[in-house]
Amino acid sequence: MGLDSSVLIRDLVGLTASWRSLYSHSASVETSVVGTHVLSTLVAGGLAIAHDRGTLRAGRWTPAIQEHQLAELHMVHRTIVVALAICLLSGLAFFASDVKTYIVSVPFWIKMALIAMLLGNALIMTATERDLRVDAGAGAAAAWTRIRASSIVSALLWLAIVFVSVVLSLSK
Ligand code: HEM
Numbered sequence: 001m002g003l004d005s006s007v008l009i010r011d012l013v014g015l016t017a018s019w020r021s022l023y024s025h026s027a028s029v030e031t032s033v034v035g036t037h038v039l040s041t042l043v044a045g046g047l048a049i050a051h052d053r054g055t056l057r058a059g060r061w062t063p064a065i066q067e068h069q070l071a072e073l074h075m076v077h078r079t080i081v082v083a084l085a086i087c088l089l090s091g092l093a094f095f096a097s098d099v100k101t102y103i104v105s106v107p108f109w110i111k112m113a114l115i116a117m118l119l120g121n122a123l124i125m126t127a128t129e130r131d132l133r134v135d136a137g138a139g140a141a142a143a144w145t146r147i148r149a150s151s152i153v154s155a156l157l158w159l160a161i162v163f164v165s166v167v168l169s170l171s172k
Contacts, residue, residue, distance in 0.1 A: 117153075
């Protein structure tokens with residue numbers, strides 16, 4: 001590891017020292033962080049996968065029900081974004097509780113890469129969904145294909161993130 005990165009790690013360890021001490025000496029703080037992380041994962045991931053499943057089935061539905069599915073997708077975004085933000089913040093608290101261990105953990109960095117992919121895919125999905133709401137005409141078939149592909153990617157990424165998190169948890 002280069003000199004710059006070891007200085008950065010040392011700074012991060014120093015910066016998070018009081019949080020690490022509080023976290024490791026207080027069962028209620030640890031329980032709150034783990035509980036918040038797992039519950040927000042359940043809400044964000046559960047809602048996302050349920051709606052991904054709806055989008056995948058929408059090809060067989062009438063245009064009116066497809067429109068309803070698009071409206072549902074639009075409405076559920078805010079709840080998913082709030083739950084995901086709580087998940088990311090509690091994840092950060094988890095990370096800060098033991099920087100030295102996580103920063104050199106391969107499963108941790110695989111998980112971060114998967115989360116970046118999940119966020120990128122969410123942006124593509126939101127843009128496609130917007131296209132479908134404003135234009136139900138000529139480009140709609142291609143947009144439905146694109147949004148179905150995004151839904152498959154989204155569901156697979158959620159499952160992969162939870163799996164890698166379990167590996168991370170057991171590999172400490
Ligand atoms: C989509 C976002 C995320 C999901 C679905 C997710 C899911 C999970 C799950 C299910 C666990 C296992 C909890 C346990 O074993 O008690 C976990 C643990 C963990 N997560 Fe996340 N997480 C996410 C985001 C993050 C982020 C952004 C970070 C860091 C910045 C993070 C850091 C951690 C750490 C450090 C652990 C603890 C592993 C251990 O027990 O040592 N997570 N996560």
